[in-house]
Amino acid sequence: MIEPSTVAIADLELIALAQQGDRQAFGELVMRYRERVIGVVYRMCGDSQLAEDAAQEAFVRAWQQLPRYQPRAPFQSWLYRIALNRATDVLRADRETVEVNDLPLVAPGLEPEAAMERNALYEQVRRAVLALPEASRSVLILREYEGLSYKEIADTLDIPLGTVMSRLNYARGRLRESLGSWLEEGV
């Protein structure tokens, strides 16, 4: 198993090379962060195809802005910020064309009835998350899916710590309301 510190150092080296224009190093960074960036964008816009396209554009923007990146800030947070901005742009540009209908496939091996029930659950959760205001949704995604601390979220979104807490509290409150039945029953 690779030690986290080794990964972090390697990231810094790759970032330094990419800052000097090394496309191969940047490609390695894309490989490393691809899944997380797609995940963040997908949770924001709810469409897997759009998420892939927007994630690619986010990486291209990251490449363009990389010379100005200061390693003092975590690279992941910096990248998430670009990805969330791109997701917001996509949502605003394609508001009328984004459809929340590409259900993810459930794990194989489930009985058809159980699979249908699981799909219904996924759809309801996804719709509940997408119904949140963008500002609260981005905070919720960074906390619940990416596990960022309040401080990291505040730095990523450039908002005060108190705003992170209030937005998270608001988002969870709305989800408790819309997913009440599932929360009572348990998963």
Next chain:
Amino acid sequence: MNGEHALQELETYYDGQLHGAQQKRIAAHLEVCAECRAKLARLERLSALLGEVPVPKGQLTPERFTAQVRLQLPPREAPGRRRHQWAIPALLVGAWTFIEAVSLVSSGLILALTLGLGEQLGATWLNPAGGSWQILQSLELGWRGALPLFSFLTSAVWMVLLPLALLGGICILFWGWWVTWRHVGARE
């Protein structure tokens, strides 16, 4: 501990963002408060429920995704050239300012000399003809005064034309720089 404020504090505790005395206080409270334990359990269930929803498998493999990103990457400008890019218009403006200043001073001196004010300005070494009013003198002199009058008119025309010519030259130089830069950028 009750109400919305308490719930937010409980969330902060749940997220592991409380430390020291605050954390201990909430932990102690949870031991005696069934209502808050239920709230905490709901928070845990909500997180579990959110985590259940997977991200659909993308259409592109990681390698293909990366390759497509790399194809879209625009060329990176050489750091050295980018660092000095700002200096080109700055140098042009600096040169223009210098030439304008020199032109203004020399035009002023030429006018002063033409009007025979060299002595009054204390620049007798610039005015060997002495401190006379050359225009009036040249008019009085008739055809013999044509040369000083011609000299005065030439100086006046130069005073207007020279700055205009310099301004035009700087504009052409700046435009040339801009077009060249655009052309090089587009080629890259």
